[in-house]
Amino acid sequence: MSEPITIGIKTMKLSDNREEHFVFVNRGGREITPHRYSGPFLNRAEYEVAEWKHVLLGWPKPDLMDPKYADPIEIGKMTPQEIQKQEALVSEMAALEEQFKKELVSGEA
Incomplete structure (x- = not known):
């Protein structure tokens, strides 16, 4: 697979003005959103994005x-x-990180 990997955060504004932040990993049009963080925890989503970028x-x-x-x-x-x-x-x-590491080693990812 030679498609580039994109990792980032998508923010959804809720009807009561709260925000939820979804971490996403995208490759070749396939996307997964492994975690969601509530409004005040954008920092945690940013850290997770940095971890995925480190691993992938x-x-x-x-x-x-x-x-x-x-x-x-x-x-x-x-x-x-x-x-x-x-x-x-x-x-x-x-x-999830441990599972993903195992899949990378085994070649299943």
Whole structure:
């Protein structure tokens, strides 16, 4: 496959003016959106895009401690449900990354 890989974020504005950010990976007209992040967490979507670019395109590994990836709100201000939801997304992302790495090694990707 010689088609270029495009990785980025698509933002959807909801009727109540909230935003949701969808990470996407596109190649040859085929697209997957592995994760969705709620409005205040665009930074997390940006970090995930940087990770995908690292894995798929050979870009430098992103630094999680870089201030541009810091959460815009304090965790202490989040509800327990919001914290749990974000933790679940991070765990899901890690599992998908591991699965993708295995597929790359086996040649199934």
